[in-house]
Amino acid sequence: MITALDHIAIAVPDLDEAIKRFLEDFGLTYKGQEYVESQKTATAFFPLPETQIELVASPDGEGPIAKYIEKKGGGIHHLCFRTDDIHADVAMLKEKGYQFLSDAPGPGAHGCQVIFIHPKSCGGVLIELSQPGDDHH
Numbered sequence: 180m181i182t183a184l185d186h187i188a189i190a191v192p193d194l195d196e197a198i199k200r201f202l203e204d205f206g207l208t209y210k211g212q213e214y215v216e217s218q219k220t221a222t223a224f225f226p227l228p229e230t231q232i233e234l235v236a237s238p239d240g241e242g243p244i245a246k247y248i249e250k251k252g253g254g255i256h257h258l259c260f261r262t263d264d265i266h267a268d269v270a271m272l273k274e275k276g277y278q279f280l281s282d283a284p285g286p287g288a289h290g291c292q293v294i295f296i297h298p299k300s301c302g303g304v305l306i307e308l309s310q311p312g313d314d315h316h
């Protein structure tokens with residue numbers, strides 16, 4: 180079942196500049212970067228009590244973020260809901276007619292298993308479901 184809002188992702192054209200903004204301008208705690216090969220996406224997380232900001236960028240100009248930046252220049256990209264049973268939630272949501280962007284969950288940042296729901300299925304909002312890995316803390 181959904182247990183938390185795991186993160187809100189903001190697509191940015193320049194990751195270093197955006198990290199500087201949230202670290203220096205907003206004074207957030209910076210948890211570091213991770214490049215997620217499967218999504219061609221560089222991520223940077225800023226944990227906040229109860230949730231975190233995920234910056235998503237495309238350093239090599241490939242992948243879904245590159246297309247988003249090209250089209251929109253940047254902005255809020257997706258909401259991620261954390262779940263304690265991603266397979267059960269996918270089955271339940273498929274039953275309700277939600278269109279998923281892959282057949283099964285795949286690797287996300289921090290060892291999570293993630294899957295995305297097409298924005299068309301969710302009022303124009305891209306939703307990610309994320310189940311933490313065993314070593315999540």
Ligand SMILES: CC[C@H](C(=O)O)C(=O)SCCNC(=O)CCNC(=O)[C@H](O)C(C)(C)COP(=O)(O)OP(=O)(O)OC[C@H]1O[C@@H](n2cnc3c(N)ncnc32)[C@H](O)[C@@H]1OP(=O)(O)O
Binds near residue numbers: 220291
């Ligand atoms: C998993 C690692 C990390 C983590 O948290 O651990 C991440 O979060 S990685 C994040 C990057 N990965 C993804 O976003 C994967 C899921 N996204 C996709 O598969 C595509 O971006 C997709 C299918 C949402 C859009 O594909 P594409 O851009 O190639 O298609 P279009 O440009 O034709 O868009 C179709 C339609 O959707 C609208 N759109 C696109 N992106 C978004 C968005 N982020 N939020 C809302 N709507 C979006 C786009 O405007 C088009 O609508 P239309 O009305 O036809 O203009």
Ligand SMILES: [Co+2]
Binds near residue numbers: 188259307
């Ligand atoms: Co995400």
